[in-house]
Amino acid sequence: MAESNKIPLVSVFIMGKEYKVPSGLTLMKAMEYAGYRYTRGAGCRAGFCGACATIYRLKNDYKLKSALACQTTVDEGMYLVQLPFTPANKKKYDMEKLNIAHNALLKEYPEIARCISCNSCTKVCPQELKVMDYVQASLRGDIEKAATLSFDCVQCGLCAFRCPAEITQYHVGQLARRLNGKFVAPKAAHTEEAVAKVLSGVIKEEISKLKAMNLAEIKEIYKKRSIE
């Protein structure tokens, strides 16, 4: 924790209430410094889980901004609130029964046809993804594009909050990626072969030889193993 007597303080308004916190903290650490103990709103603390979705405004700026609280530094005069939960229905589907026809995504999430291209989702995305573009790609059945454009999504839910068409973009992206991984991307033949090799039992034999060795023997083999 930063030493508050040396580091200049800034004012932040947590849900409208003013606190002075050391500059240079992340929003998450600033809230903790101010005395909040997280139960919701913090998961990985490193920008990977999307638990800490936060929206804020700066003084004299009409823009509504967004951030991951664990990955953003506090700024003087920030007004912030966390939105750690998004009510959103995830469709349940059996991957084995799906296909990649042009309406595959539309069938599970028909509401994507309601997208009015307002771009609010793209503007709010803390990962700076082209959310509108992946929704539009989903709409026209371009699964690969929807999958790649949405790949870095941490499923924070902010886009779904902002969407006037009430789409839950990140669930659509999730399905697009799974369809892409399963049906669009080429299969790895060598993995298939390696599995067959294990099933054949030869591996078990080789490993039991290693398991039978004493410490000195196995150390020797380890040292001599070739590195490719």
Next chain:
Amino acid sequence: MEYPYYPGCTLKTTGKKDEEAALEVAKLLGFELKELPTWTCCGVVYNLTSDVMADHLSATRTLIRAQEMGRELNTNKLVTLCSMCYNVLKQVNLMYKNNPDKLYNVNLFMDTEEDYLGNIEIIHFLEVLYRDIGPEKIKEKVKTPLKNLKVDPYYGCMLLRPKSIAFDSQDSPHVMGDILSALGAKVIENPMTVECCGAHQIITNKEAVLDCVQRIVTISQSKGADVIVTPCPLCQYNLTTAQKSLFEKGKINQKIPVIYLSELLRISLTENNENYLKDYMFIKDKLEDRGGL
């Protein structure tokens, strides 16, 4: 000549082949359609009754994309292959031209995009063929004349309505007929040519769709047409699928093929068109029957 090109959803899904053919036809005629690097849905319907800005955002965004690409290609045109997209984009565009304050407001709202200046001109593929290339030039490029093929040019309701966006006569359009004649085909006149095929009612009122289609195809057949040609991929799809139902229900006793304009053009503008004819055996048959090939 390079044109910024807006595909729209249909051309990427049920109309994939139509797009492929159009891109090739363009090459054969010496121009190129360059797809906008990113684009959104056209907006699907131009909402006449509501004046909500949100309904026009999608189209406006496309206009801005066209403006950006137009700067590179040094043109203010944007080409569509789909009559629906054409209709929506052109109407939204026109609205801005007539109401500068609406343009001002939408630019204010889309503050992360460059301003739309209102200068884009939306044109349909058919217009490019007719205006920029011309029937004469097309005629010169014909490799397989469609001699004896009786074609019924069907415009549908999106291309020439309302009057403010029409580029041909609403009562007796001739643009498509002229082009088809240039290919050597026999053009038939069908009074239903600008009537609605019903596509937009497909969810709410299937029966109404079937009625529309029945009227169109019955007249077409009674006039002896071999094929209906359309510049609208939605009509193409709807006319084809609705005929299946009509046939199953016994409401028509014969189905007439419906083809998107670019596919027919490609057949006619290429020499080795066996591959393209494969999907349209009826054309081949007709041509051969009457000694056309």
Next chain:
Amino acid sequence: MKLIKGYPESMRESIEKVEKTREKRLKAQYKQMSLEERDDVLNKYHPDYKPEVKRTLSVGPSKGEIVPFEVADLIESYPRISEKDIDLSNIDYDVDLLIIGGGGAGTMAGIWATYEGIDPEDILMTTKLRHGDSNSIMAQGGIQAADKPNDSPEIHYLDVIGGGHFANEPDLVEALVSDGPGVIKWFEEKGVMFDKQKDGTMITMHGGGTSRKRMHSAKDYTGMELLRVIRDEFINLSIPAVEFSPAIELLMDDKGQVAGAVLFNIETHQYYVVRAKSTVMATGGFGRLHIQGFPTTNHYGATADGLAMAYRCGARLRDMDSVQYHPTGAAFPEQIVGLLITEKVRGLGAQPLNKEGEMFVHPLEPRDVESAAFIKECYGAGGGVETPTGMQGIWLDSPMINMIKGEGVTERELSAMYRMFKRFDINMVEDPILVFPTLHYQNGGIVIDANGATEVKGLFAGGEVTGGVHGKNRLMGNSLLDYSVFGRRAGISAARHAKKASVGKLTLAHVTKYSEQLKKAGVPESRKSPMILPEYRGKNVLSRAIDIF
């Protein structure tokens, strides 16, 4: 403080030196250490090799084992509840299978128990935060599996054993490496977007201590991609999950079996009683114990609750004396200190350098060796780069990546890293990034067999909470594989057990008994576990907090 593209003047001077030596280094290779040299640097500099930071456990099934103070304090702690607080006659959830922990291992266990024929309605997963808030979602670099033509599970076996300093449990290693190819295939079928070549061949890389390139990745979001997919699958299977309700104690029955758990709703503070025929412990690791005050890469809930709870039921622990420090935690800027810089950064060609821009260690020694070498350079050789807050660090010359691998590779394959530094105005394509070892992984844990069964009847475990798979040191990419293999095996074994097991009368007597042992050993009563969540509130606030509400 004035920053030039994210760095203060003082650090910029050192960056200039890095730039000067880059040309020459692009062609140079630093040699790997011999086993003797490795031992030497480990003994002198690895934080784990200092005897004064550990003590012997004085009670319980692993009495006599040496563990870090922080772990000993957690294990030798009084439970948060006592028998009289909890009404066991009122059962809130009566299930075949209870899964504790919503990370990779727990999710796999649920899926595979369902495949094994348990009705999803008879399963309950409970997790501390949200389903997926875990170490699993944070993994970046990749997952190992021997599925390439020049590789084979027995080669993988050797790497695992050698990396673990030959202390691993052979049966567990065998299971780990043999299941590897099958795991990758299963993930592929479920729709994981692995990095692949056009023909479908997996793009695989080296990790520290590997003898073949067998690290499969999904950009530098490997853990996120795997977890997103299995969580999606888990939800599709309609397996019930309760979030924000950590287990705070295991329940046993009068036959001495583990028979469920007491959960605590951290929002309403209500407790729930779960009776289960089988229980799977999948609570992950202990990074948030901040061993020796180190910052950590781990998620907020990585507080080793599972160790404490299982220990009270009689589950033995092993290899808890060894702690994994990841050589490359972020050391600058302050906001992200301790967060992981994936090993893939070195895998793709970035060299570690001292403040003069010189190489001093091979980039891909095993993690403990690499960490020790960094600490030696900073605190033994005076070669560390100092940050404005007085921290020492080592440069990772990230601009080399695009120079070697081509334009855009960093941005594409390390998009999480690139984005993280960009958020703090540092462009890792142009400038090097500063790192220092960070607390990363719990090498040891609960003793299990190759089926994921613990030594206590009714209790199964998989993932980071267990010990033996990785011996004294885990290699990168083997713990995603670990949770996939043993989460699955634990789920299947637990399902089979549940089909024939019957639960007797529920009891917390084991907790009472354990408390008595602690009292006898003189453990101060203020010490309580499980920890559930670490305390990070400001000191000012805590010193004036009153509990009246």
